[in-house]
Structure formats: structure tokens, C-alpha cells
Amino acid sequence: MYARKLGIILLFAVLYPALYAADSGDRISQQMERLFSDPAFSRAIWGIKVQSVDSGELLYEQNANKLLMPASNMKLVTGLAALEKLGLDYRFRTVVLTDGTISKGTLKGNLVVRGSGDPSLGARVSSPDPQDLTKGDARAVFQEWADKLKERGIRKIEGDLVGDDRLFSKVPLGEGWSWDDLAYGYAAEIGALQFNENLVVLRIEAASQSGSVPQVSASPESGYFKIENQLETVEIHEELELAIDREPGNRFVIRGQIPKGRDAFFQTIAIERPTHYFLTVLKETLEESGIEVKGAMVDVDDWNGKVEDARTELLVHESPPLKWILEVLLKISQNLYAETLLRMIDLHEAGKSAEGGREVVEGFLTRIGIPAEAYVLSDGSGLSRYNLLTPEMIVRLLRHAAHSDYREAFVETLPIGGVDGTIRSRMKGTAAANNVTAKTGAIAFVRALSGYVQTKDGETLAFSMLVNHFTDSRRTAEYLQDTALEILANVSRKP
Numbered sequence: 001m002y003a004r005k006l007g008i009i010l011l012f013a014v015l016y017p018a019l020y021a022a023d024s025g026d027r028i029s030q031q032m033e034r035l036f037s038d039p040a041f042s043r044a045i046w047g048i049k050v051q052s053v054d055s056g057e058l059l060y061e062q063n064a065n066k067l068l069m070p071a072s073n074m075k076l077v078t079g080l081a082a083l084e085k086l087g088l089d090y091r092f093r094t095v096v097l098t099d100g101t102i103s104k105g106t107l108k109g110n111l112v113v114r115g116s117g118d119p120s121l122g123a124r125v126s127s128p129d130p131q132d133l134t135k136g137d138a139r140a141v142f143q144e145w146a147d148k149l150k151e152r153g154i155r156k157i158e159g160d161l162v163g164d165d166r167l168f169s170k171v172p173l174g175e176g177w178s179w180d181d182l183a184y185g186y187a188a189e190i191g192a193l194q195f196n197e198n199l200v201v202l203r204i205e206a207a208s209q210s211g212s213v214p215q216v217s218a219s220p221e222s223g224y225f226k227i228e229n230q231l232e233t234v235e236i237h238e239e240l241e242l243a244i245d246r247e248p249g250n251r252f253v254i255r256g257q258i259p260k261g262r263d264a265f266f267q268t269i270a271i272e273r274p275t276h277y278f279l280t281v282l283k284e285t286l287e288e289s290g291i292e293v294k295g296a297m298v299d300v301d302d303w304n305g306k307v308e309d310a311r312t313e314l315l316v317h318e319s320p321p322l323k324w325i326l327e328v329l330l331k332i333s334q335n336l337y338a339e340t341l342l343r344m345i346d347l348h349e350a351g352k353s354a355e356g357g358r359e360v361v362e363g364f365l366t367r368i369g370i371p372a373e374a375y376v377l378s379d380g381s382g383l384s385r386y387n388l389l390t391p392e393m394i395v396r397l398l399r400h401a402a403h404s405d406y407r408e409a410f411v412e413t414l415p416i417g418g419v420d421g422t423i424r425s426r427m428k429g430t431a432a433a434n435n436v437t438a439k440t441g442a443i444a445f446v447r448a449l450s451g452y453v454q455t456k457d458g459e460t461l462a463f464s465m466l467v468n469h470f471t472d473s474r475r476t477a478e479y480l481q482d483t484a485l486e487i488l489a490n491v492s493r494k495p
Contacts, residue, residue, distance in 0.1 A: 031487050032060040035480055044470035049391040050488065053402045053452070053460040059488075064395075067376065067388040068466045071441030072333045073448040074382030076394065077375075079326050080401055080410070081361040082341040088409055092118035092319035092344075094193075096145065099309040102153055110159035110295065112310040113282070115193035115275075117167055117352075119340045120319045122196030123219070124328065131332050131420065134203075134266050138196040138220040139285050141317065146289035148315045160295035161283055162303050162310075163275040167192035168343050169353040170301075172274070174335075174379030176386035183246035185268025187383060190339045195278040197336050198271050200225060202254070204242075205264035207233040214258045224280040225250040225271060236261045244269060250277075275299050326413040330439055331421035335381035342380030354379065365393075368400045382441055391464035394450045398462040402452070411437050414451055417485070423449075427482050431456070431489035438463075445469055447477040455491040463488070 028050075036046050049064040051057065093116050100109010127136030172189035173182070181187040185199035200222075205215045214231045226249070231242075234257040241256035244267070252269050271277045279297040286293055300307050319325065329337040339354070346356030358377045365375065374393040378386035401410050415421025418433030422440040427433045438451025450464035465481050 028487070028491060029060045032484060033062070035484055035487070036062060038476075038480060040472040040476055041467065041470050041480075045468045047391040047466045047468075048464065048484075049395045050461055050463045051395050051399065053399055053462050056399075059461065061391070064392040065374070065390050067374075067390055068468045069385055069443070069446045070382055070387055070389040070394070070466060071443045071446045071448050072335075072382040073389065073394060073439055073441040073450050073464070073466065074380065074387050075329055075333065075338045076397060076439050076450060077361060077365070077377070077389070078338045078342050078380040079329055079413070080397060081364045082345050083322065083326065083406060083410065084364055085345040085360060086322055086341075088321060088323045088406060090322040092116040092120070094118050094121065094317045094319075096149075096314045096316075097310040098312050098314055099305070100159060100312075105153055105155040107154050107157045107159070110162055110305060110310065111157050111293075111314075112162045112164055112300075112307055113193060113278070114164040115167055115191070115278075117192045117194065117340050117344055118317075118319045119194050119197060119334075119337045120325065120328075121194060121278075121317070123201070124197070125320060130324065130328055133197070133268075134201055134219075139281065142282050142285035143289065145282070145315060145317070146286050146291055149286070149291060150289070152314060154291060154314075156292045156294065157286075158294050160303065160305065161279050161293055161297045162300055162305070162307065163193050163279050163298070164300045164307055165192040165275045166300060166350050167352055169351050171353065174339055174381060174384050175354065176378050176384030178385075181383065183244045183252070183269060185270050186335050188270040188336050189272060189274050190336060190343065191274040193275045193278045194336070194340070195274065195281055196220060197334070198274040198277065199268045200271060202227070202267045202269060203264055204231070204254075204258060204267060206258040206260050206262050208260070209233065210235050210260055216254060220281060222277075222281050222284060224277050225252065225269075228253045230255045232257050233260050235259065242267065246270070246272070323409055323413065326410075330413045331415050333422055333440065335383055338381035339379065365397075368397070370396055383443065385443065389466075391450075391466055394464040394466075395462045398450065398452065398464070402460065402462065411452065414439060417482075426478060427485065430482070430486045432482065432485040435489050436485050441466070442474065445471065447474055447481070449478075449481045453485050453488045455488060455493070457492050457494050459491075459493070461488055 047063040047066045047068045049061045050059040095114045097112045098109045123136030123138040124133045126140040188198035201219045203217045212233045216229045243255045245253040328334050342357035343352045345360045346352035370393045374390045376388035378384040414437040415423045417423050417427035417436035436453045441448030448466045
């Protein structure tokens with residue numbers, strides 16, 4: 001690894017004198033060609049395109065029309081399609097209804113929660129930093145609901161607690177998702193009723209003595225899942241090892257070793273059957289707040305009652321606007337948000353699916369001049385390895401966004417180099433820091449970065465840099481991407 005870093009440093013030293021000189025198109029192209037000829041990637045495939053947003057002038061390309069796995073760069077496609085379809089001010093609405101009446105503190109009937117797919121219900125919306133789920137209170141929204149129900153005089157619910165999740169189809173996973181991802185929070189199931197991003201946050205902390213069991217705590221606490229802690233604390237010089245197995249019934253076995261003295265850290269786990277998770281935590285919160293629930297918790301598909309009879313609204317909950325949703329989606333690369341938006345833009349009134357969402361995305365891409373042969377769409381988040389995009393189509397998409405009425409708002413949703421999101425620790429101390437706004441992408445043997453960079457003259461460039469099939473360190477790929485962006489940030493093309 002030291003040799004690789006030294007190679008990058010020497011390469012940068014060769015390029016550095018040119019960074020601050022006036023640059024012709026040929027000179028920029030030569031620098032980029034030299035950079036991306038790194039022998040560590042001789043068996044890999046780079047796909048790159050850099051183009052002026054306003055003039056359309058091409059500054060550099062390599063394999064720009066090759067179909068490559070984009071990883072989470074797929075979220076640029078899904079996010080922009082949703083933005084155009086739904087608008088920046090769109091809000092998800094979750095409605096709590098009843099088919100009964102309230103008498104002497106008792107709701108004589110059933111409580112029906114009609115889901116809208118809202119992905120924000122849970123800890124993130126209450127967090128002072130929406131990029132940090134761990135700072136919020138997952139149950140806060142349900143506590144608000146309990147308070148509102150009590151204001152209406154309800155202290156007991158005589159009937160069932162029913163989850164109406166019919167808005168989305170019953171396919172809970174993205175097409176092509178790998179089985180060994182499914183226990184982890186980034187591969188959470190998708191549904192029309194979603195609580196806390198359909199995951200649980202584990203806080204893991206080593207014990208003070210080697211051989212002792214590390215402490216594992218879960219948020220939110222609930223009887224819906226079980227944690228079996230098989231971790232061991234080891235000496236400070238040993239490696240961190242962590243593996244999670246999810247067994248039937250949401251029983252999680254946490255195995256591995258945690259070095260003594262290591263700071264506590266967080267790990268997310270994905271919960272199966274999100275509607276039942278939602279209802280379980282809602283019931284627990286209601287009962288802890290003094291509202292007794294006498295009936296059963298049931299998915300509407302398994303319920304004997306008639307959901308159409310639930311016409312009386314008890315409360316309506318609205319999500320933050322789509323702009324907020326997109327910031328979470330793009331800045332921290334939240335997969336569930338992408339999968340939710342893909343389904344939400346489906347034109348069907350119920351049973352919305354990824355297939356229906358893809359049709360809308362395809363129509364959007366055709367409308368802005370991107371041909372069907374320039375992409376293969378699978379899921380909405382990029383977790384699937386079935387997705388294929390070209391750097392050329394990504395740059396065309398970015399240039400379209402840059403010429404739209406929502407340009408400024410969209411750019412604000414992207415991670416900022418050296419500042420926030422998934423590139424907060426990259427490009428620091430360079431001209432690219434607090435300059436580049438771009439979406440990352442990372443799955444095994446794939447690293448992607450696409451977005452905008454401002455030159456020294458204030459010219460906006462759209463870029464896409466995808467690499468597939470590489471076996472060197474991921475940081476090596478990121479070094480090349482970041483160095484390329486520093487070159488572009490220092491470009492001056494004025495006479």
C-alpha cells in the first residue's frame with residue numbers, strides 16, 4: 001500500500017507544475033490521459049467524460065460510451081426522474097383512520113394506518129443532523145401520534161391495528177440484490193409502510209478486558225427483533241471483524257471480534273416484514289403512552305375487515321418536502337429512499353412497482369435525448385449489479401439538470417467535496433474542496449463519481465468517472481478521481 005501511495009504522490013508531482021498554468025483542451029486531455037493510464041488499473045475499465053455545461057465543449061473522454069456498472073450513481077437517474085415527476089415540494093402523506101366511533105375514552109372500532117411509502121418516518125426526521133440517523137429519536141413521530149390520539153379522547157382501542165400497505169407491490173427487494181447484503185441496513189426491504197428506514201441501529205462498544213463480551217445496544221428498542229451477541233473483545237493490536245446473520249423471525253446473530261480501546265461505532269441491520277415492524281413499534285409506543293390496544297396487529301391483506309369502511313381521519317402526517325428527501329438520498333447515498341422514489345413515480349394508483357417506475361424513468365430519459373442503448377435499468381439505488389450506464393449519458397443527464405429551473409436546488413442536494421456527505425473526507429486542502437458537488441458510487445470492484453466542478457475561471461464542468469473490474473485498493477481509484485478534479489478545478493482557459 002505504501003508503494004501505491006508513493007506512486008500516486010510521484011505522479012501528482014509530475015502533474016503539479018501544470019495545475020496552475022493556462023490550459024488548452026489538448027493539455028487538459030494529456031494530463032487526464034497520463035493520470036488514468038495508471039498501471040494498477042491495466043485490467044480494469046475506466047469510463048470518463050468531462051464536458052462544459054454551458055458551451056458543450058468536450059474536455060476529455062475515455063470509453064465514454066461503454067456500458068458500466070454505476071453503483072450509487074444510479075441515484076442521480078432515480079432522483080432526477082422523481083424530481084421532475086413529483087416536484088421539489090412534494091410530501092408523502094400517511095393517514096390514520098378509523099371505522100368506529102369514540103365513546104368514553106374508547107375507540108369502538110379499528111385503527112387503520114394508510115401508508116404512502118414515506119421513507120422519513122423515524123429517527124432521521126427528528127435528528128438535528130439529517131445526515132446522521134443516530135442522533136434522532138425513532139419513536140418521536142409515534143409519540144406525537146399518541147399525543148394527538150389522546151387529545152381526541154382515546155385511551156383504549158377496542159379493535160385491530162391495521163397496516164394498509166397496498167400502495168406498493170409486495171416485492172420488497174430490488175432486482176439483482178445479493179443475498180449476502182440482505183441482513184444489513186443498506187439493503188432494507190421496501191414497503192408502503194416504512195418505519196426508521198426499515199432498520200435498527202446497533203451501537204457496539206468493546207469491553208475493557210480482552211475475552212469479555214462487547215456491549216451491543218439497539219435503537220429503537222422493540223420486541224419485534226432479537227439480538228444474539230457472540231462478539232468477543234480482543235487485544236488492541238488485533239483486527240476488527242464483524243459479521244451479521246439474520247435468521248427467521250428477525251433474530252440477528254452478531255459475530256466477530258472488537259479490539260479493546262476502539263471507539264464505539266454504529267452498525268445498521270435490516271428488518272424483515274416492514275409493515276409488521278411499523279405496527280409493532282406503533283403499538284408499543286401507544287401502550288407506553290397510556291393507550292391500550294385490545295385487538296391484533298395485522299397487514300390489511302390478512303385482515304377480515306373492510307378497510308373501505310375506515311373513512312374517519314384521526315390524523316394526517318406529512319413528510320418533509322422532496323428537496324429534504326433528495327438531500328438524504330444523494331448526500332449519504334440512502335438506498336431505501338431511492339427504491340421508494342422509483343416505486344412512487346409509477347403511474348398506477350396502487351400496487352406501484354419498480355417495473356412501473358422504470359417505465360417512467362425511461363420516458364424521462366427519452367425526453368431529454370438519452371437513447372435506450374445508453375443504459376440498462378434494474379433497481380433505483382445502484383445496489384444491483386444489473387444496472388449499466390455510460391459516462392456520456394450521465395454527463396448528458398447532469399447537463400440537463402444544470403439547464404433546468406431546479407438547477408440550484410438540485411446542486412444543493414449533492415455531496416460537497418471536503419465538506420459533507422460521502423465525499424466529506426476527500427479533496428481536503430485542494431482547489432476541489434468546497435467546489436466539487438458530486439455523487440459517489442461503490443460496490444465490489446466498482447467506484448464511481450459524477451457531478452460538477454468549477455474551474456479557476458468559474459466555468460462549470462460536468463463530469464463522470466466510472467471504474468469497473470479493478471482489484472487494487474478502492475482508495476487508489478479515489479486518489480485518481482480526486483487528482484483529476486484538482487486538475488480541472490485549477491484549469492484556466494482565459495487568454
